[in-house]
Amino acid sequence: MPLASGPSAGFCARCGGALVSRPPTACPSCGYQLYVNARPTASLVVLDDLGRFLALRRAIEPMAGLWETPGGFCDGFEHPRDAALREGREELGVEVQIRDFIGMYVGAYEFQDELLPVLDCFFFATVDPAAIRLDPAESTELTWFDLADPPKMAFSTMDEALVDAARLRESLPSGK
Template identity: 55%
Template sequence: MTAPADVPALGGRHCPRCGAPTGEPPARCAACGYETYCNPRPTGTVVILRDETFLAIRRAREPRKGYWDLPGGFCDGFEHPAEAAVREAREELGVTVELGDFAGMFIGSYDFQGERLPVLDCFWLATITAGEIVLDPSEGSEFTWLPLDDPPEMAFPSMDSVLRELVVRRSSVRLAS
């Protein structure tokens, strides 16, 4: 599958092993045979619900600075997305969370250093089990509880998708409080 025409070309036009020119991924290096791909990067994100609302933080940095966001982020190395979701909630909110039901997985994109990278966004319902919310100012400038039935446009379309999915599935999922 190739990126849409409006997506800037990805880097990696040189072999990471030997440095020879390769072209756009997927590519096989003619010099050493190394193959490169443009695979989605996994993320782990929590959706913390309270009554008919969800916790959102206002992004303090690009991309999409100023938009409402859900606590989460990229997996480290071989970290499982569920572990990343718990870690990211601790780092961004200063709280400990317990994951509940898996809320969904969506293909998305993330603009980074002039490139649009594919991501695999994984979402879990979560409950705060310890601590008070203290935002990391490098991640969020404020937090609030927004209505699940009428959320604003979120920082990333996959977040809009998971919130819509939760409204549809409301009666069949355990809504964390």
């Protein structure tokens, strides 16, 4: 089995002993229990005054070249709302105003040759569009799409969240 920390782990993260099965399992050498838990992420559905959402073209793998919403992984013990604010600053170069919570979605993310489970948390947000300064290491371009007619996004959780975001936006009294 390979040296890995996700679903294909072959060795114990605590003692280095060989595992007899893939996680969830217990190490036969030290008894340490290994689980594959979803990694939390925080993402933004940034809306403009016309009800369009902000999409970024990914500059990095996986899924380089496809559209995505701003966001990323939560740091250890970081609340998803705080991670969403941080990711907004890092990727958009601007302060983000977090609005309502959209939902959580289970998905997958390929990292270091492993397919890892993720738990993606999505929030509505607003920004000053004129102040956006993309991080070129993260995104090559931005555009605004109609929330009711989004393109195929880089990750399935984004597709799901945008469907729910459109439904939620329509249910609000002001439509915003």
